[in-house]
Amino acid sequence: MHVAVLMGGWSAERAVSLTSGNGVADALESLGHRVTRIDMGRDVAARLAEAAPDVVFNALHGSPGEDGSVQGMLDLMGLRYTHSGLATSVIAIDKQLTKNELVPHGIRMPAGLMVASESLYAADPLPRPYVLKPVNEGSSVGVAIVTQEGNYGSPIGRDADGPWRHFDRLLAEPFIKGRELTVAVLGGAENGRPLAVTELKPRSGFYDYDSKYTDGLTVHICPAQIPAEIASSALAMAVKAHRVLGCRGTSRSDFRWDEEHGEAGLYLLEVNTQPGMTPLSLVPEQARHIGMSYAQLVQRIVDEAMDGGSAA
Known part of the structure; x- marks a missing residue:
């Protein structure tokens, strides 16, 4: 088969995706398949159309490769692809x-609530210890555990480094x-x-x-x-x-x-x-x-x- 391996992209997980994608491509070539490696850029649709593969191996991590965006594009192009489809990916x-x-x-699952990052500088949303995480990042990107002994301050200080400085809203959950x-x-x-x-x-x-x-x-x-x-x-x-x-x-x-x-x-x-x-x-x-x-x-x-x- 002719397999296009999508990898890289521009998410926070780009480096991991490149490693995943190249490993997959090497394995496919060892099995005798023809492989086109695509480090995803904004021209990805044109590159896929030119390659015209039998199937796309989606080795992207994070947005837009894992959030339904690429899945929707592949659906519109009529290309078969690995892993979950559009609706599943969005959820x-x-x-x-x-x-x-x-x-x-x-x-x-742990009970959770969405909080505005700005509100964390006034009061804790949950009793400590609790976890703060971006709602749509993977690989534990931006996760912070807020404890009584932590160095974020009480409440969290504006000068403390954490996901509140990079995301407008965060998911707060009790620490398990x-x-x-x-x-x-x-x-x-x-x-x-x-x-x-x-x-x-x-x-x-x-x-x-x-x-x-x-x-x-x-x-x-x-x-x-x-x-x-x-x-x-x-x-x-x-x-x-x-x-x-x-x-x-x-x-x-x-x-x-x-x-x-x-x-x-x-x-x-x-x-x-x-x-x-x-x-x-x-x-x-x-x-x-x-x-x-x-x-x-x-x-x-x-x-x-x-x-x-x-x-x-």
Whole structure:
């Protein structure tokens, strides 16, 4: 097949996307496919039209590659593409819309509220500790944990560096103490299967952007050494979120587990519809755990896109 791999772009996750995209392209070439690598610019539609691929592998992270914009363009061009479609992407990139969609289906998520960043200089929106995050960024970009002992001030000082200086509005959530877990799901909305539960143990701080993409800063335990009922619950919640949102290709659901409260302490934080495909990424790692190589994983995602990924 002729596969165009979309990567790069101009989001805060550009560097990660380039690593993902080049890894995918190398794997496809090793399988004998013809590959066109496209570092997405404003001329992306013209470059895709010129390439005329059989399918597009969407290796973009963040906006506009993960928020429905590129998906809508590909739909209009009649190109098949990997990962979730327009409507799913619009909802899943927005953490508040994701809550609105999943919580009514019985999926436990932290209660949250949208706050104006300017209001944080007058008072805390929630009792400390709490988390502030942009509503539509991935890879923990712009996440801040506000604690009693933190150096942001009380209330947050105008001179304190944090997401309030870069985003007009933020999502505030109670901080869920405990352990960081994640589950990848592979396949379409109706036939998606969970791969494994991984526990993430940052060597310092929390699982932020640097911890995710710097070798040696986070220990991955796959499968997670947790009680069977917690693992089963995490797997089931990830599959249900994948199905309810209408994901396809792959998704990755991130959790916090407060072990003092058993199953009631397991909370889904967010669903990533285009998880990373870098050497440190979690989806390839979980695929290896079930005996699937990186190249086999890439081929599986492409095959699904050819079977049902938009109109061609």
